[in-house]
Amino acid sequence: MSDWSRGYPVDSAYFDTMQPEISPFRWRPALLTARISGPSTRRFRFLELGCGSAHTLIALAACYPEAEFLGIDFMPEHVVRARALIAEIGLTNIRVEEAGFADLAAQRPEARFDYAAMHGVWSWVDAETRGDIVALLGGWLAPGALVYNGYNCAAGWAAAAPIRQIFREAPAGAGDTRYAAAREAVAAWLSYAQNPALDALWQRLSKQSDAFLAHELGAAHGSAVWFTDLAEALEPAKLGFACPCELHEQFDALFLDGARLDLIRRGGEQGWGQTARDLSYNRTFRADLFHRGALRLTTSEMIAELRALRVLGWSREAGFGLLADLPVKDTPVATPEIEARVAELAAEGAHPIGEIVDGLDLDPQRALQTVLVQLIKGNLMAVRDEAEVAAARDGTRAFNTVAKHHLEAGRRILPGLVSPETGGVVIVPKTLQRVGFGLEAGDPAQIDRMQALGLTL
Ligand SMILES: C[S@@+](CC[C@H](N)C(=O)[O-])C[C@H]1O[C@@H](n2cnc3c(N)ncnc32)[C@H](O)[C@@H]1O
Missing domain, CATH: 3.40.50.150 (Vaccinia Virus protein VP39)
Known part of the structure; x- marks a missing residue:
């Protein structure tokens, strides 16, 4: 070292x-x-x-x-x-x-x-x-x-200290088999450790490459x-x-x-x-x-700023976008009727949250909470204002064009594209990238969604 x-x-x-x-x-x-x-x-x-x-x-x-x-x-x-x-x-x-x-x-x-x-x-x-x-x-x-x-x-890693220790102590091989001994030892230990939470953690980690695990588990000061x-x-x-x-x-x-x-x-x-x-x-x-x-911010400043934020109608079913990965429980502020009404109000382009809040037949505080829950559920997506989106079009297009070239040339595929609308990375699966780049046919609804985020070329 x-x-x-x-x-x-x-x-x-x-x-x-x-x-x-x-x-x-x-x-x-x-x-x-x-x-x-x-x-x-x-x-x-x-x-x-x-x-x-x-x-x-x-x-x-x-x-x-x-x-x-x-x-x-x-x-x-x-x-x-x-x-x-x-x-x-x-x-x-x-x-x-x-x-x-x-x-x-x-x-x-x-x-x-x-x-x-x-x-x-x-x-x-x-x-x-x-x-x-x-x-x-x-x-x-x-x-x-x-x-x-x-x-x-630490909360979720505390019980996993033995996994780290095994990765530090088990002999490391060369190249692709670098952590073979450590991987086998962890699986053997977990077979009798009787810890379902750790089993789930290892299931996730064991799918990762050795290069990832070197940094995640092999760092001497990893903690x-x-x-x-x-x-x-x-x-x-x-x-x-x-x-x-x-x-x-x-x-x-x-x-x-x-x-x-x-x-x-x-x-x-x-x-x-x-x-x-x-x-x-x-x-x-x-x-x-x-x-x-x-x-x-005071309460009224917070409400005013939230109301001014623009949102776009979206769908969890899209399978891409900025979604919470945990399942959301049923809640009285997101009944099917309320969700249908929000979808109607958010149709066609971006709208300030305030406009959707005012269109709901609910008291203003509950209506604002409803819209935030829809953002969390992935049925709405926050997007930047028009001037910011316009200013970002050239740069994001240049980035996504390079991503397309990588994909066409069979080089390493970038896991995400960039959206002028959301002002950041959107993780897009490879097959959907191909559709958005016009390299293969796809579901028109998915193409529309990619277009709405400025991800198509
Ligand atoms: C686990 S990687 C994360 C990389 C990147 N932030 C990401 O999330 O993909 C940690 C990064 O920190 C860098 N790093 C670690 N110690 C550093 C130091 N003392 N000074 C500068 N960079 C350091 C490493 O080279 C490595 O790229």
Whole structure:
């Protein structure tokens, strides 16, 4: 292991991922509902720490042409891959630099950043590197800035410590069979461990490639973090918790019942609500937003801003889009009649939420809640205003055209495309990408949906 990596597994490059949940516009509904006023979603400076091959950041640069993006990663292979894609698309508002967090913590940027993101970083690095990240955020963020952190959450990983240990200790092979011994040993251990939650976790992990597992399980400092410890660690950078980045995380009653909701209520009253939530969901991953002195919205400001957000009629059946992956329970604010009425009001193009709220025969507060539940259920999709969409058309088209070229040339297929409408990555299965690119025939309703998000070419 080399000195510069501090235990991070740098012998194999990370694969090219795209994280749809990283997007300033996508964070708006969650932030507004939590009454936090975030930075502009149009003109801003955005920093990603540990960006890997920066495919998410590059997608964002394509969507936000008036913003500036900087990605940092200490593995040169990642930087080379990122720069190749940037050049292929022809973007000029993004740079990806090879640097370690410690180097940057000692410097100051030419201008401070309004957003910072790190995904799969905090729970993969040692304590000293976390200290560097906090120092960096402390010196590089502007007042009012927002930080996204996606990290392994201790609640769902606590019982999985033996899996990590086996991956660290079982002899590693070469190439494709690198973790064969570890994989077999984990399966053997689980056959008598009698832990259904762990079985489910391993079922998910065992399908992943060795390159993924090297970073997920093989990192010497790989761990999982309790929310409270993270929140305390970020305090010196003057960061406070805003909310989880996804709107549905503020609506536990849509997903849980009985004893779990009781634990969350109790935790909330006693000041440990997020930990209670993580335990109730047996959560293995969290994606949180922290803010640096952001303004709080009053109730009427929150309602006004939510009413101004535009939404598009959508359908869970589409199989792509920005959906909560948990099944949503029945609720009196989403009866079939109400859903049919919302669909009618949201037909044909985008509408401000306020227009749909006013068209429902419900009291205004209940009507607003109804619309938010429809967003969570995937029957509505939040979209940016017309000027922002128009400004993003060229960049997103250039990105999606490169994705098409990769697909046609049989090169690595990008897992997602970018939408000028939603201002971020949309994960689109390969077959549907082919349909959207006009390479094969498909269901006209799916083509319409892809067109509505600006994903067709
Ligand atoms: C698990 S990968 C996640 C990559 C990307 N954020 C994603 O979600 O696909 C963690 C990334 O952090 C980078 N990294 C780890 N320690 C670092 C450090 N001290 N300085 C800079 N980059 C670092 C690694 O090179 C790697 O690309």
